[in-house]
Amino acid sequence: MTMHRRPIGRSRLLAAIGAVVTLVGTFLPWWTFGGREGLPAVGGNGLDSLGIVVFGVAIMTLALLTLPYASERPVSIDRWSTYAVLAGAGWIAFAYRLYDLAALGVFQFAEPVDAVVRIPGLWLAGIGLSIMARAAYDMLGEPRLR
Numbered sequence: 001m002t003m004h005r006r007p008i009g010r011s012r013l014l015a016a017i018g019a020v021v022t023l024v025g026t027f028l029p030w031w032t033f034g035g036r037e038g039l040p041a042v043g044g045n046g047l048d049s050l051g052i053v054v055f056g057v058a059i060m061t062l063a064l065l066t067l068p069y070a071s072e073r074p075v076s077i078d079r080w081s082t083y084a085v086l087a088g089a090g091w092i093a094f095a096y097r098l099y100d101l102a103a104l105g106v107f108q109f110a111e112p113v114d115a116v117v118r119i120p121g122l123w124l125a126g127i128g129l130s131i132m133a134r135a136a137y138d139m140l141g142e143p144r145l146r
Helices: 010-027 051-070 080-104 120-140
Strands: 029-033 042-045
Touching: 010 051, 010 120, 029 080, 029 120, 051 080, 051 120, 080 120
Parallel strands: none
Antiparallel strands: 029 042
């Protein structure tokens, strides 16, 4: 058995950070409605509807990042295009969920600060997907491993 260290690289580290931020965002509230004037608060997180795809994209990104460390040779699936497809699938599911939530009318806030306070998971998931997309773009310029 040989012990080796492979450098992770800036873009893959960025993808890992984006995936972790997205994972945290899927567990926080994506929407909260009510809770004022004696009404109970109703809400949901990223594990509802197509938000689960965003969760799956983050998990698959982390799995893809660890895959090269499980073998002695470079893995053919560890390319910028794979990360771009994952980020794209996450963005499509995220956009659909935003449309779905807007159609339900849950983005009606009493105060402007509620747009941040009542939906922190939605913001974090969007930021994490943005970081993952930027990481895929940065990988485009990297030299290809043989």
